[in-house]
Amino acid sequence: MRKRMQLLRDDLRLWQKGWYHYLSRKLRRFGTWFETNKDVLVDILMARRGGYQRPFLHFSVSVLVLAAIIAAPILATAYPGAQNQALADFTPPSAVVTSLDLSEYGVQTQVSEKPRDQIITYQIQNGDTLSTVAQKFGVSVDSIKWANDLKRDSLTIGQSLKIPPVTGMVHKVREGETVYSIAKKYKTEAQKIVNFPFNDFADLDTFALSVGQTLVVPDGVMPEAAPIAPRQFAAAPLSAGGSGQFSWPTVGVITQYPVWYHMAFDIANPSQPPVTAAGDGTVISVQYLNYGYGRHAIIDNGGGLSTLYAHMTEVYVKAGDTVSRGQVIGKMGSTGRSTGTHLHFEVRKNGTPVNPTSFLK
Numbered sequence: 176m177r178k179r180m181q182l183l184r185d186d187l188r189l190w191q192k193g194w195y196h197y198l199s200r201k202l203r204r205f206g207t208w209f210e211t212n213k214d215v216l217v218d219i220l221m222a223r224r225g226g227y228q229r230p231f232l233h234f235s236v237s238v239l240v241l242a243a244i245i246a247a248p249i250l251a252t253a254y255p256g257a258q259n260q261a262l263a264d265f266t267p268p269s270a271v272v273t274s275l276d277l278s279e280y281g282v283q284t285q286v287s288e289k290p291r292d293q294i295i296t297y298q299i300q301n302g303d304t305l306s307t308v309a310q311k312f313g314v315s316v317d318s319i320k321w322a323n324d325l326k327r328d329s330l331t332i333g334q335s336l337k338i339p340p341v342t343g344m345v346h347k348v349r350e351g352e353t354v355y356s357i358a359k360k361y362k363t364e365a366q367k368i369v370n371f372p373f374n375d376f377a378d379l380d381t382f383a384l385s386v387g388q389t390l391v392v393p394d395g396v397m398p399e400a401a402p403i404a405p406r407q408f409a410a411a412p413l414s415a416g417g418s419g420q421f422s423w424p425t426v427g428v429i430t431q432y433p434v435w436y437h438m439a440f441d442i443a444n445p446s447q448p449p450v451t452a453a454g455d456g457t458v459i460s461v462q463y464l465n466y467g468y469g470r471h472a473i474i475d476n477g478g479g480l481s482t483l484y485a486h487m488t489e490v491y492v493k494a495g496d497t498v499s500r501g502q503v504i505g506k507m508g509s510t511g512r513s514t515g516t517h518l519h520f521e522v523r524k525n526g527t528p529v530n531p532t533s534f535l536k
Contacts, residue, residue, distance in 0.1 A: 198245065290435060291340040292373035293389070294322065299334040308336065315342040321397050341371070341434070344395035348384045354514060361395030364430045365514040368392055370437045379466060382514065393434075419536030421453035421476075422500055424484060425507055425518050438528040439483075442507075443517035450505040450518055452498040453482045453535075461494050468519065469511020472504055480534075481526070485519035486510050 297308065305328050309316045319325070322337045322345060330336075339345050344361050358365040368374060369382060371391050377383040384390065427444030431437060456476040463470050468485035472492060475481050488508025498504060509516045522531035 202242075292391075294337050294339055294345055297336050297338050299330045299332055299336065301332055303330060303332075304328075305330065308338070312338050313341075314339055317396070317400070318342045318344070340373070340391055341393050341436075344392040344397075346390045346392050346395075348386055348388050348390055350386050352384060354382045354384065354390075357390065357392060358395075360398060361392050362398075362400075363392060363395045364441075364443075366441060366443075366517060367394055367431055369512055369514055370431060370441075372436050379512070418534055420480075421482065421522065421531070421534045422451070423535060424453045424482075424520050425450050427507070427517070430517060433530045433532060438530060439519050439521040440531060441517050441519055443515060444507060445516050447488060447507045447516055449503045450484050450487055450507055452500055452502045452504050453520070453522075454480075454500050456481070456498060458492045458494050458496045458498060458504075461490055461492065463490070464511055467511050469513060470505070470508065471511070471519075473523075474498060474504075479525045481523045483519075483521040483523065485521075486513045486517060488516075 297312070299308070305316050305319060305325075308330075309319055316328075318339050318341075319336060322339050343363065346357055346361070348357070354365045354368045358368055365382075368390065371393055374391055375388065377385045423442075425442055425444065426448050427442045429440055430443045431439075431441040433439060452474055454474070454476045456474040458472055459475045459481070460473040461471075462468065468483070470487045470490050471483060471485035472487070472490055473481055473483050484505060486508055487505040488510060489506040490504065491506075492498060492504045507516055507518050513519075520531065521528050522534050523529065
């Protein structure tokens with residue numbers, strides 16, 4: 176009987192060890208596969224410019240929880256008693272925690288300001304004016320007046336105002352309308368409508384709209400009002416007054432300046448001029464996509480800085496090439512998530528887009 180029990184224990188131990196090695200091998204293979212193909216997932220997320228962020232985060236958390244549930248028994252088997260012993264030996268430094276005084280450091284809780292994707296309702300309080308409300312929510316006075324059909328500037332306490340997410344118009348799509356006709360109606364650029372990350376489209380290739388959907392029109396104005404920024408062609412983009420670390424990558428009209436949801440310059444020119452490197456560096460990525468950035472190149476400029484050149488119709492460099500400031504790297508186009516010929520130019524610091532204005536002169 177004792178021999179049978181020993182054999183059973185040995186079989187169970189072998190069974191556990193077999194499952195451990197099997198799952199470990201599967202997890203390693205999955206990790207290798209994910210590292211190889213994660214760029215495809217990134218490209219899909221970029222195609223929607225944030226539209227999949229929330230479900231992706233939920234999916235990621237679910238995968239982590241599932242992985243923890245699967246891995247816990249394996250770890251417990253591999254290191255029996257280690258966790259209990261570690262907990263038994265741990266003595267929390269309660270005296271240190273209770274005596275720690277952070278008041279001298281002026282520690283405060285900061286509430287993060289999350290981007291808004293839709294209209295919100297604000298109730299007027301004592302002392303509010305149209306200008307203070309507009310400043311509070313980062314939109315123009317006219318945008319609030321148009322959203323609420325206000326004819327006067329006077330407000331009353333308790334009055335409810337609809338606040339658009341950005342300066343511009345909020346439009347309900349009617350049959351036959353397109354991003355181009357809506358942009359023309361409100362005297363703005365169709366590309367600005369496409370750039371707003373919370374605008375959705377029935378077809379991402381043609382930017383088709385669904386009847387009845389709500390569309391945010393950044394920088395749009397009422398048809399009878401003057402455009403926010405009259406456009407005129409110039410030999411080169413307007414001076415940004417920056418450090419001059421980078422040069423302007425092309426010539427044309429700035430159709431969109433950096434904003435929180437589009438931290439880049441859009442520079443348009445129907446003549447499709449050359450695109451040049453804004454600074455010395457090494458090409459680290461060249462992609463030919465039908466969505467998102469379209470045909471684009473990324474140059475590592477050193478010091479944690481990199482520059483991105485998107486929507487080109489032709490790219491003349493490849494990954495690994497060394498380029499110098501002013502060297503032609505491509506030709507302006509309208510590939511990817513684009514409504515017309517223009518260059519989307521980003522400056523990134525440690526991989527994160529930053530306002531390029533301070534780097535240009």
